[in-house]
Amino acid sequence: MLAGTAALTSERFRVRLGGLALVWLACGMRETAWLAALPIIVGLFSSRTTQTRWRRVAFISRFGQRYSRPPPRASWLLIDNDYEYSDRYLEP
Amino acid sequence: MADVIGTINYAHGPTDTAIMSLLGEVQLAKQTEIQRRASAVYGRERFYAGGEMRFFEPVKTNEQREALYGARRAVVAAYPIAYLRHRMTEMLRVIGFSGPTSWKPVYTSYVEFPTDAEGVQQQARSSRLQQLIAHWVTALASTRVFRPYWYLVLALVLLPVALVQRNRLAAILVASGVSLEAALFFMSFRLDFRANHWLIVSTMLGLVFVLHAHRERRRTHARAALAR
Numbered sequence: 001m002l003a004g005t006a007a008l009t010s011e012r013f014r015v016r017l018g019g020l021a022l023v024w025l026a027c028g029m030r031e032t033a034w035l036a037a038l039p040i041i042v043g044l045f046s047s048r049t050t051q052t053r054w055r056r057v058a059f060i061s062r063f064g065q066r067y068s069r070p071p072p073r074a075s076w077l078l079i080d081n082d083y084e085y086s087d088r089y090l091e092p
Numbered sequence: 093m094a095d096v097i098g099t100i101n102y103a104h105g106p107t108d109t110a111i112m113s114l115l116g117e118v119q120l121a122k123q124t125e126i127q128r129r130a131s132a133v134y135g136r137e138r139f140y141a142g143g144e145m146r147f148f149e150p151v152k153t154n155e156q157r158e159a160l161y162g163a164r165r166a167v168v169a170a171y172p173i174a175y176l177r178h179r180m181t182e183m184l185r186v187i188g189f190s191g192p193t194s195w196k197p198v199y200t201s202y203v204e205f206p207t208d209a210e211g212v213q214q215q216a217r218s219s220r221l222q223q224l225i226a227h228w229v230t231a232l233a234s235t236r237v238f239r240p241y242w243y244l245v246l247a248l249v250l251l252p253v254a255l256v257q258r259n260r261l262a263a264i265l266v267a268s269g270v271s272l273e274a275a276l277f278f279m280s281f282r283l284d285f286r287a288n289h290w291l292i293v294s295t296m297l298g299l300v301f302v303l304h305a306h307r308e309r310r311r312t313h314a315r316a317a318l319a320r
Contacts, residue, residue, distance in 0.1 A: 001268075002297075009261065030272075032276075035272055036272035037268070038268075038271060039267040039268045039271055040268050043263075043264035044264060
């Protein structure tokens with residue numbers, strides 16, 4: 001998350017895209033991590049479209065709820081075991 | 093499990109029959125004096141489904157987990173005030189506001205209990221460097237450095253300051269930390285210091301950025317005064 005935040009402050013669009021990917025990967029570390037990513041992406045990532053900030057908030061909220069978890073293979077890069085069950089099975 | 097036990101603990105005078113109807117298919121260790129037994133284990137996660145005084149029978153199948161998940165929804169819907177009181181208690185524990193006896197943010201041993209080493213069939217020891225670091229960290233464990241609520245207070249102070257300074261990066265970082273911490277109100281299930289790591293990191297970074305901006309502003313003013 002920290003590395004992604006740093007990359008998102010870059011002037012170069014490609015580095016910002018890399019930062020976005022890092023933040024997305026960080027979202028797989030915790031079920032509510034997308035809430036931490038929300039202010040970072042809304043505040044720092046500006047695409048080359050003319051979207052207003054509130055449109056970006058709405059888009060990322062919807063996107064975050066649906067795709068906040070990277071696929072298990074991506075999370076495997078950072079943690080040492082694949083998760084087989086949803087967290088809700090672990091702590092209902 | 094934590095939400096079911098916590099909500100029952102704070103519910104106002106529920107009968108065993110009323111609780112059993114909410115729990116449905118969930119298997120309890122005993123079906124009498126349910127609220128008293130929930131209060132006895134509340135806050136002691138190891139006994140929720142383990143040990144002699146356990147509240148639930150251990151959950152093994154996905155059907156049993158689904159039943160427990162449904163029971164949680166039913167109990168929360170039936171006693172919403174008790175649920176919020178329980179969540180507030182959990183939140184205060186997570187941010188280290190509870191008593192010093194229940195707050196142990198530093199773990200330096202290989203396993204939590206000596207008997208656990210038998211289970212994993214290994215007894216790892218720390219290196220000399222790790223021992224040195226552990227010594228320092230353990231010395232700080234009972235200080236405010238390891239009390240996340242101080243960082244939360246600091247973050248709530250820093251956020252408006254960063255906004256007034258128009259310090260975008262500091263404001264975003266602090267907002268990110270506070271946002272994740274706010275989610276813990278509903279999502280924390282065990283006493284984990286690590287749940288607060290992002291709040292601590294983002295707040296400290298935000299503090300550095302705010303102080304740096306403040307210093308730069310003072311320097312600019314001083315230079316402008318000298319130029320005049």
